Amino acid sequence: MEDDLIDAELSRIILGALNLKTFPLKKGTKSFEVPGWDSLSHVSIIMAVEDAYDVRFSTGDIVALQSVGDLEVLVKRAGA
């Protein structure tokens, strides 16, 4: 469902960090379901999101992320 998709801007940032043209990022999507999203590219995505929204997440929050929706919540919680 369209409603399950995450914010378009956040999706663009994540896919940009992964060099992916398109991929449906839903709130429940887990990192391992996304092509190229492994432990090494994870840090690239986090840095891209932090830079785009001018926020900094705690290491604990990043490690605890379970899904793309969790990252969206983290961004909103940071006031971005």
Place this chain on the structure above:
Amino acid sequence: MWCGLVRRSRQQSMIAASSMVSGAGYTLRWPNATLPTVWAHNSRRLGDALAVSHWADGKITHRYSWRALFDEAARVACWLRTLGVTRGQVCALLLRPDPAFYPLYMGVVLAGAIPSVVAYPNERLHPQKFRDGLQGMAARSGLDWILTDAELHGRFADLLDAPNIRVAFVNEAAWKSCRPLDTVDAETASTDDTCLLQHSSGTTGLQKGVALSHRAVLEHAHRYGNAINLTARDSVASWLPLYHDMGLIAAFHVPLAFGIPIVQLDAFAWVVRPGELLHAIAHEHATLCWLPNFAFNLIADRVRTNEIPVNACASLRLITSCSEPVRQSSIGRLLEKLRPFGLHATCIGASFAMAETTFAVTQTPIGTAPLVEQVSRAKIANGSAVIATVDEPVRACVSSGKAISGCDVRVVDGGGTRLDDGTVGSIEVRSVSLFTGYRHNEAATARVFRDGWFVTGDMGYLRQGELFVIGREKDLIIVAGKNIYPEDVEDAVGRVDGVTAGRTVAFEIDDEQRGTGQIAVVVETAEQSLLELKALRGRVARVGTDFDVPINHVFFAQPRWLIKSSSGKLSRKDNGARALVELEDVIWKTI
């Protein structure tokens, strides 16, 4: 650009590769000692000085003094004995990074049992793959106990409650209430008793258990400590997981034996915040660090310069690159990034190491940068490492240093004949700290020994005592320091619907940007439509993520495209080379 010591001539005096000096003329620091006797001595000698500083989420969460660490370990030993753990039993430690790990591990040793650190499954690992791995390990190594947490037990109760394996939940409150095991009791181990069991990496039960004795670990600690000029003023900073020999031996057992502080970061946290290592080094004034090659790139590329402490590298005197092929470009990138923060070229070293020799075989001489040879790319492909002429395409080969005391390196041809300097061949090693064999696996042991030499499976050449590792004989794939057996990947991919069974090969493709390898597979399929192939591509990648192995490149081939060697096996090397030339690479980034 960092160039290291670029060798253009062979004017240096010949240094014999042979440096086996065990026995006469060499005084060991801890003769006839065991780990408990050395640890007990350090506890008495160093008392309230810092032993372990555990970092998580960018800050210190726990600090142990030597006295507190040993006292708690002795209580753990008592607790384990109460549970029924007996001398010689193998205890798998399956825990998230936690300060309780250190006394637990030491307590197992004090109890006379054998610790074996097992990787805690992350969320990417498919439960069945974890089951396969642990069951394979249990079958091969004979695990007697699993020490873990209730959460993991909840997820894998059916597996962990196997009839021949007992499970105990780590319970700090329980062991803190125990009386410390009498150290006299703990010190009764023999120096030749097995003190730990390491497992080679693997994902589906192919792990081989490497058993090491007290003597092997302590003698190696002493000799390696000498090789890096280790003194009481040193301290180690590490994010390395302790199920890996580099983390367990270099960053844990060596400092435990010498009585120098250990600064340990959570590996899961480090990989998302690699800059935290620099904060920990600066805060704790750490002097020593070991990193696989990919970590050089990660720190260089994924740490914001404005977030690096001004004094990040002021205390550092040695970063050793190990466990992955050493790349000149990666060293150069790290130096470029950290030179403004005090890192010098001579602070970088390299080492050739493996669990079977306890850890290191070679090390860059202290105070010098790793030697780099710019050899002819064409000639080395034919087995001859000749320094390139000006106009010739070059391959930069980085030396892993010279054999350390007690170790010997030779490069031989297929028949076991020693080769001349500069000739590429199979790397074989001897060490006074060499393991005696894979636990309960005589066949595997027999395959890796030749006339008393351990056949490493790596290819390289020697020059004036310096060892240059250039590739692997065996088809092992290394991604971010993690060893991956191609058989594991092929087995999983071969079961994907649409892939012809038994007609898959996996191989490694170099990833220069990340400074590590990537996994590629060639699969034969009868599918032809683009739509079907796209769906198949998704299924292939999915099985990789099921056991936390990213399959980055997929090549589709028509039936019977893969060629077999004269022995009737699918050649990974040859088919991989053909695929790169003849097949369209279906990489994820082109979706």
